[in-house]
Amino acid sequence: MITPVHYLPILTTLLSIVFALEIFHRYRIRGGNHLFWWGLGVLIYGLGTFAEASITLWGWNPTLFRFWYFVGAILGGAPLAQGTVWFLLKPGTARRLTYAMIIYAVLTAPFIVASPINMALVDPHLPSGRVFVWQWIRLFSPLINLYAVIFLIGGAILSAVRFFRSYRHSRNGVSVSRDRFIGNVCIAVGALLPGIGGAASRLGHTEILYIMEITGLTAIWIGYWFNIRRRPV
Secondary structure: OOHHHHHHHHHHHHHHHHHHHHHHHHHHOOOOOOHHHHHHHHHHHHHHHHHHHHHHHHHHHHHHHHHHHHHHHHHHHHHHHHHHHHHHHOOHHHHHHHHHHHHHHHHHHHHHHOOEEEEEOEEEOEOOOEEOOHHHHHHHHHHHHHHHHHHHHHHHHHHHHHHHHHHHHHOOOEEEEEEEEHHHHHHHHHHHHHHHHHHEEEEEEHHHHHHHHHHHHHHHHHHHHHHHHOOOO
C-alpha cells in the first residue's frame, strides 16, 4: 500500500540537487578537493533517493533496484566521507584512501549485477536487499559504511570538539567557533540518521529509511550553512 512516506524520496532528490549545486558553485569559486567530493557525495545521495522515487512511481524492476543498491547501500555516505578525508588529512593519504574507496566500489559492482533475484520477496514499491539470492552480497556494505562513519561522522565530531574548545577559551572569533561547533554537530547527526534508516531497511522497514534520509540531508545542509555563513566567498 502506497502512503505519503513513499513519496519522501522525491522531495529528498530535489533537495539533493539544489544542495549539490550550491556546493559545486562554492567549489568553482574556491576550489578544493573536499568541496568536490562533498558535492559529489550529495549528488550520489540524490541518485539513491531518485531510484527509490522511481520505484515508488513506476514500480520495481531489477535494473533500477541494482542501481539503487549500488549507489545507496555500497556508496552511501562514502563520497561525503571522502570530502572530509580531503579536508582533514594530508593530500597523499587522502589520495590513497580515494583510490581504495573507488576500487572497493568497482569490485563489488559485478556481484550486484550478477546476483539472481528472489522474485517472491520483491515488494513492488519498496526496494530491499533481502531480495538478493546471494545474501552474502549484503556483507559488502557494512565495511564501506564503517569507513563513512569513521571519517564523516568522526570527522564532524572531531571538528565540533575543536570548535567547542575554541569557543570556550578564545575571545576572538567566538561567534565563528560557535557556529562551526553547531554546524558540525548537525552534520554528525545528519550523517548518522541514514545509517539508522539503513539498519531499519535491512529489517524490512524501508519507510524508516525514507524518513531518515530526508531528515539527515536537511541536518547536513543546516550544518553546512552554519559552517560557511560567516566566511566570505
